[in-house]
Amino acid sequence: MRVLVGVKRVVDFAVRVRIGADKMGVDLANVKMSMNPFCEIAVEEAVRLKEAKIASDVVAVSIGPKQCQETLRTALAMGADRAIHILSDLRTDRDLQPLAVAKLLANIVGKEKADLVILGKQSIDDDCNQTGQMLAGLLSWPQATFASKLTIADDKKNATVVREIDGGLQTISCVLPAVVTCDLRLNEPRYSSLPNIMKARKKPLETLAASDLGVDLEPRLQTVSVAPPPERKAGVIVESVDELVAKLKAVGAVP
């Protein structure tokens, strides 16, 4: 079966972001970018399916500026077979929105005849948590979101997925083809070895223009402004447990 993995290039998770001077977004100039952590988990899961001889072909897809090719090379170094880059200059943390991304992915799913799509549950820039669900809706496929365990049946017609839900875990079974979105606990992504990084340079990477795919890319949500969150006022360091409890009692935080 063919597995499609969506990967997104985002500001590295450890970077403390700053609001740009125009107050319309986060400043992306000279900021370290990396693969979205949830997408790494998606790639790892797809590669594991390949190693278990369940997947025959793993295709990584990324949408955005030309630097997304670095993100795709990372996926190839982790073990994806080939990559598709959908080129768009819209800002992927603001203007290229989940509905358009889902439509672009649906287009590629159709072209590639994928049997399973694995995505991260959310990207850590827009924090939307929407693309996988939207893609499943557009394709009329089942969706298994927030997956912490994925098992493909031997006949490859069904998948059993353990999902992280409020209060605990839920297990569902869905017919394939399906869309799965990964939670943090699905797996531990591997580091790519230098030989694999070298090999990844030779793997096929196809580029398509987003504007050629017949998808309306117009953002449905117009950004009016972006502001820093309210700052908390400086706190105090207390010297002892008794002082702490006294302060908490004084402000009525404890009875």
Add this chain to the structure above:
Amino acid sequence: MWALGIRRRALSTLVVADHVKGAVQPATLNAITAAASIGASPVRVLVTGGDKGAVDSVAKSVSGVDGVDGVFAVAHDAYSHLLAENVSSLVVNLHQKEKFSHILFPATTFGKNVAPRLAALLDVAVVSDIISVGGPDTFTKPVYAGNAIATVKSKDPVKVVTVRPTAFAAAASSGKSASIADAAVPDQPETGLTKWVSEDIVKSDRPELASAKVIVAGGRALKSAENFNLLYKLADILNGAVGASRAAVDAGFCSNDLQIGQTGKVVAPDLYIAIGISGAIQHLAGMKDSKVIVAINKDKEAPIFQIADYGLVGDLFTIIPALEKALSK
């Protein structure tokens, strides 16, 4: 009534209720408050599920909630466990008849699962995790793990929105009761795409994490699951809930539904006590709107101290027992 046809389309809101075993999830009540603040009335609530008794009891309880003008109740096997495929098609069916201008979900795992699928079926965007309402089409939402707040304006004819529960008060009981009506079930309610297999729900006598007034949260520095139990004793004294950082969950000290942060639960209690938690960006995203934050950590450089109202530098294994003693007095 032909004159209605030429009038501009009226506003009206649907809130899709999240509930568990016959009890409404508190986050639904926060979403009802958000709906009322949009001002797109009437505000009606959809309650659906597989068990008729449970649906009826939830429908009855939300019908008495302030701001609710009507309730749709739909009990059918296809909606057991609120699977996204079936519930989204039910909402599409209802929307075709009622033409809502706004469809709101609480930003629980249920709401996050269903709302985007529904939006794709309607060919509209989702405004996710809103924290305030600026008008019928303008909302604010956190991005970049809460380090930036975006104000967005929706250009879609139908606004599909998920509501961050901690950002809105829970709607109270009104003393009245709104009417409860059945809603039509689609011709093929069971899509057959997904089947529920089983559930493993963590049982607890303590207040629910998302709505607790006090939270005692532990991190990696607790060192073991046995030590993590120290937090429960402290939480019991304060009638609070216990939460955790991702490090504590990954180390196996507690179950992952206790995780607070960008990828876990977002909480905003009156008192948050962070014990042995360094305060990574991802953790702060889930708790920095708490009213009073206390940090207990042996590393005085830990970032958690930058947002804590009260910090105590020291060994948690001597501080926790001392704190228990001082609070029990």
